[in-house]
Amino acid sequence: MKKITSIFFIIFCIFCFWKVGESNYEKQKEIKKNIVNHPEFLPTKTYALSTSFGFKNQKADYYWLQTIQYIGGNAVSSEYKKYLFEMIDLITELNPYFSQPYITGELLLPSYNPRYEDLTEQEQENLKLQAKDIGLKGLKNFCDLEKIDLIGKEDNLEKLFSEKKYQNPCKEAEIVYNLAFIYYFYLKDYKNAVKYYKVASVTKGSPAGAKNLISILEGKGGNREKAFLMFLNMADYTGKNDEICTEFSKTLKNFGNDIFSRKVALNGKVLSFLDSERKKYFSENNNGFEASNCSNFINKSIRELNIYFLDEANKKYFSENKKFALSPEELLTAGFIDYIPTDYQKNNDYGIIYFYNSEINGFDYKMG
Incomplete structure (x- = not known):
């Protein structure tokens, strides 16, 4: 009888160890599922350029595919924002004339949804500034900066919209339009918002509303x-x-x-x-x-x-x-x-x- 009791006790212990092990295994799977796979070992821009061996565009495409997967894999919690700026900055260094990374960064970095994200005010502010930096980098590569300065100084909108010297300063309308919105909506910098809405308003492909926003934001800026x-x-x-x-x-x-x-x-x-x-x-x-x-x-x-x-x-x-x-x-x-x-x-x-x-x-x- 004592022997049978010992056998049952051993079987019971084995069953308990098995349940604990199974529970730990399920917990480990859950933890693994929730761990964000951040690109912790991104190369520096200098290293990436020096090791591209004439294939900079192809390398940019490779990192862009990684970026899309990174965003998609962490879309709900927006954890992708931790390295999004670094990834876009790297891609646009390898291929400065690849417009989609600029546009993606301008749209995703500054937005914030408190239902899914848990960021401090300073972290939110940093992301807004990163979005601005991405937009300004896009302007440098897609726009005529001298023409932009000329446009910024012109307050007569009738001349701005009709004279040829102001027309189409940028090859990509969405980059400059998004930058104007960042200054206006996220940074409350109405002076720069007006400047870049002016640029957007004379760039082919921009929304027609850019023209109206110029005057409205001058007023909101106090002028x-x-x-x-x-x-x-x-x-x-x-x-x-x-x-x-x-x-x-x-x-x-x-x-x-x-x-x-x-x-x-x-x-x-x-x-x-x-x-x-x-x-x-x-x-x-x-x-x-x-x-x-x-x-x-x-x-x-x-x-x-x-x-x-x-x-x-x-x-x-x-x-x-x-x-x-x-x-x-x-x-x-x-x-x-x-x-x-x-x-x-x-x-x-x-x-x-x-x-x-x-x-x-x-x-x-x-x-x-």
Whole structure:
């Protein structure tokens, strides 16, 4: 009996060891499955170039295939971002004229989804800067940098869009358009965003919306005067056969000269008059809302005057109260304005409203 009991005990121990072993094996498989296979031993750019032996493009293709597998294998957790910049930098060193790695880096590096990623703010910021560096490297290899500097200095959009010397500075539109978006959306650098949206707007293959963003971002960058004039340039450019629109544009330029150059104070009476005239000539039924229509740019130029009016009043409000008013209603109640300007996209209780935006330290607009 004692012998049988010992046998059962041994069998029981063997079974327990087997279950523990099986459990450990399954756990090891799970761990192995979740381990990210990072390319820890990437060669330096110098070494990769010196050992390519005339096959740089082929070597770039090889590393690009590795990059695609690296991204695909770690897509859910976005662990691929750890070495993505180094891999793209290496590939584009071997083949500087391979456009897809630049575009991929610009799109994937700066994006962030907190549901799947766990990155500190500093890590997120570093990835945004890496995306910018990839874009700038792409510009160096796909664009005429002297022409880009020329474009950056041109504020007359009518000349920019029509004169041959500014056209097609880049061979790859998506690289420069993505770079402009990185500066605008991720880095909040409106000055450089404007510069590269200008470049994108005259590069064949870019989205048409790049032209509109130039003037909008000048305003968000704090230069309401330049944004106002740029919208009028766009009105002149698109309304060459629209006599009413071009005449209205001339009138607004005269107002702008008084306000911005001669420093004549803008008041509610002037804005009210402009709003009534705008409605008279550019109603919704008269195509005043179409993105590429002359009257749309007239409407947007008046919006810039409205916001300039609020910003100027808010500076005086701040000097007295040591804080900014957050709405036009606050300015009106405190007696710093005599009129609340209405946006052309405001209809009764729905549409665009003006509000103080602490990110740009000035009034802005949003749907409300």
